[in-house]
Amino acid sequence: MNKPLIxxxxxxxxxxxxxxxxxxxxxxxxxxxxxxxxxxxxxLPQCIHNGFGLHKFGEELTGPEYALRxxxxxxxxxxxxxxxxxxxxxxxxxxxxxxxxxxxxxxxxGGAIVLAMGCRERPRGALGxxxxxxxxxxxxxxxxxxxxxxxxxxxKKVVILGSGDIGxxxxxxxxxxxxxxxxxxxxxxxxxxxxxxxxxxxxxxxxPLYLSTTVVKIHGEDRLCGVTVAQVDENRRVIKGTExxxxxxxxxxxxxxxxENELTRAAGIPIDKVTGGAIVDDRRETLAPGIFxxxxxxxxxxxxxxxxxEGAIAGANAAKFILENQENTDKTIEYSRIxxxxxxxxxxxxxxxxxxxxxVYFRVGAPVRSCTMTxxxxxxxxxxxxxxxxxPGEMQKIALRAEWTKKDIEIxxxxxxx
Amino acid sequence: MSGNIxxxxxxxxxxxxxxITSEQAPDGSVVxxxxxxxxxxERYVKSELTHPVRMLTTTMATTDGRIIPxxxxxxxxxxxxxxxxxxxxxxxxxxxxxxxxxxxxxxLSTGAxxxxxxx
Numbered sequence: 001m002n003k004p005l006i007x008x009x010x011x012x013x014x015x016x017x018x019x020x021x022x023x024x025x026x027x028x029x030x031x032x033x034x035x036x037x038x039x040x041x042x043x044l045p046q047c048i049h050n051g052f053g054l055h056k057f058g059e060e061l062t063g064p065e066y067a068l069r070x071x072x073x074x075x076x077x078x079x080x081x082x083x084x085x086x087x088x089x090x091x092x093x094x095x096x097x098x099x100x101x102x103x104x105x106x107x108x109x110g111g112a113i114v115l116a117m118g119c120r121e122r123p124r125g126a127l128g129x130x131x132x133x134x135x136x137x138x139x140x141x142x143x144x145x146x147x148x149x150x151x152x153x154x155x156k157k158v159v160i161l162g163s164g165d166i167g168x169x170x171x172x173x174x175x176x177x178x179x180x181x182x183x184x185x186x187x188x189x190x191x192x193x194x195x196x197x198x199x200x201x202x203x204x205x206x207x208p209l210y211l212s213t214t215v216v217k218i219h220g221e222d223r224l225c226g227v228t229v230a231q232v233d234e235n236r237r238v239i240k241g242t243e244x245x246x247x248x249x250x251x252x253x254x255x256x257x258x259x260e261n262e263l264t265r266a267a268g269i270p271i272d273k274v275t276g277g278a279i280v281d282d283r284r285e286t287l288a289p290g291i292f293x294x295x296x297x298x299x300x301x302x303x304x305x306x307x308x309x310e311g312a313i314a315g316a317n318a319a320k321f322i323l324e325n326q327e328n329t330d331k332t333i334e335y336s337r338i339x340x341x342x343x344x345x346x347x348x349x350x351x352x353x354x355x356x357x358x359x360v361y362f363r364v365g366a367p368v369r370s371c372t373m374t375x376x377x378x379x380x381x382x383x384x385x386x387x388x389x390x391x392p393g394e395m396q397k398i399a400l401r402a403e404w405t406k407k408d409i410e411i412x413x414x415x416x417x418x
Numbered sequence: 419m420s421g422n423i424x425x426x427x428x429x430x431x432x433x434x435x436x437x438i439t440s441e442q443a444p445d446g447s448v449v450x451x452x453x454x455x456x457x458x459x460e461r462y463v464k465s466e467l468t469h470p471v472r473m474l475t476t477t478m479a480t481t482d483g484r485i486i487p488x489x490x491x492x493x494x495x496x497x498x499x500x501x502x503x504x505x506x507x508x509x510x511x512x513x514x515x516x517x518x519x520x521x522x523x524x525x526l527s528t529g530a531x532x533x534x535x536x537x
Binding site: 045064065148149196199200204302 | 437476479496503
């Protein structure tokens with residue numbers, strides 16, 4: 001009897017991991033999916049807009065439809081999901097302690113673990129916005145849940161801080177439901193969201209986008225009555241004299257997503273400071289043998305499709321870990337490092353099993369145009385190609401050939417000399 | 419050619435968001451469409467030049483007091499979005515609605531149905 005594969009999280013990454021682990025030969029009785037919410041799908045059920053599934057299914061689906069597809073596929077394979085089960089702790093011996101109303105507190109010993117806990121929004125407290133603490137300040141995702149799942153309007157006159165996709169999507173959603181969105185303010189000089197969302201969420205509705213602008217003060221006693229916004233310079237410092245008051249009763253904060261690795265950290269599993277997720281190899285195994293990570297808990301994705309792809313990689317390899325009894329192997333695995341250079345801010349994975357082919361995902365730290373991407377294997381340049389403009393909001397991928405990964409890899413983006 | 423009108427678009431059909439440029443003759447006929455990386459982008463811009471349409475995704479209350487996500491089956495005229503919202507918000511979906519069910523047929527004579535996308 002195998003020890004089970006324990007998957008923490010039934011969002012797009014966790015569900016895909018479960019599905020792929022079953023397709024890789026694991027008995028569905030040996031797959032345990034622990035999900036703390038009352039239904040599977042992760043964040044998708046509240047993402048009622050379309051744009052999901054184009055890569056994975058060749059169709060454009062809404063979040064709930066995409067979640068139902070995956071949940072349906074898992075169900076058809078006989079995979080059971082324990083809903084309402086919150087994982088309290090994990091350790092590097094692959095013991096998982098969880099609690100649910102139905103079962104109380106239980107402990108399982110896994111043959112392998114897949115971490116798929118997703119990410120959380122940066123809250124007001126972490127932004128340190130000055131002013132009072134009235135009602136009416138929400139994170140964009142919280143407002144999304146209120147509107148789309150609970151059928152409640154958070155307010156009528158809205159300012160949104162942050163032009164990432166969640167902020168843009170909520171600008172449209174609130175407008176369609178009758179609110180007046182006065183402005184979307186963005187600290188950086190560029191938007192972090194998809195260009196299509198600037199068009200279909202802001203331009204379509206005449207909602208102004210103010211770049212290099214931030215909220216410096218929140219006003220109101222019981223209820224928000226307005227915000228002071230100001231322009232910032234290239235060092236993101238407030239430019240005195242540019243402050244102006246915008247009347248509003250609702251402030252939505254869309255200021256960054258942070259992978260939720262409380263469990264990972266507590267288990268002593270090394271985290272990459274830049275991504276906020278575990279350090280992994282191309283099989284998505286962390287530095288703790290038999291513990292894998294995928295989806296937004298590993299690095300924040302732009303598309304659920306890619307989070308699912310990553311879940312499939314982790315699920316297949318976690319299944320293999322169990323079926324091939326890899327915990328008892330005496331083989332040492334050799335790795336090559338994958339390093340980010342130049343404008344590249346991070347890569348996932350951070351290392352690769354020597355001599356394997358793999359896809360590497362990466363992001364730039366700031367927008368670049370007319371640049372060159374260079375891949376080095378050891379001291380040799382194995383690939384060099386021109387890249388048109390790319391922004392931090394667009395995750396990139398590049399395929400590495402097996403011959404290249406026999407040595408340490410460097411992925412560099414340099415802007416062309418002006 | 420002078421007298422031609424150039425317009426810039428961000429395609430919304432897929433997450434890539436290609437920047438597409440259209441060129442029209444003074445009589446409005448399309449001379450060229452460039453910048454798209456797939457045929458859907460060309461169709462999108464042609465549509466934007468004649469009659470812009472958009473998919474509508476929203477929520478609807480059910481007769482038994484829940485709310486479910488819904489969407490239009492096909493994109494509808496951009497100028498009808500708020501009218502469609504009014505109709506959807508004034509309607510109730512039946513209790514036993516399943517994802518994929520048509521709740522409102524041919525909303526505002528657009529040919530688009532309002533379909534449930536969740537439970």
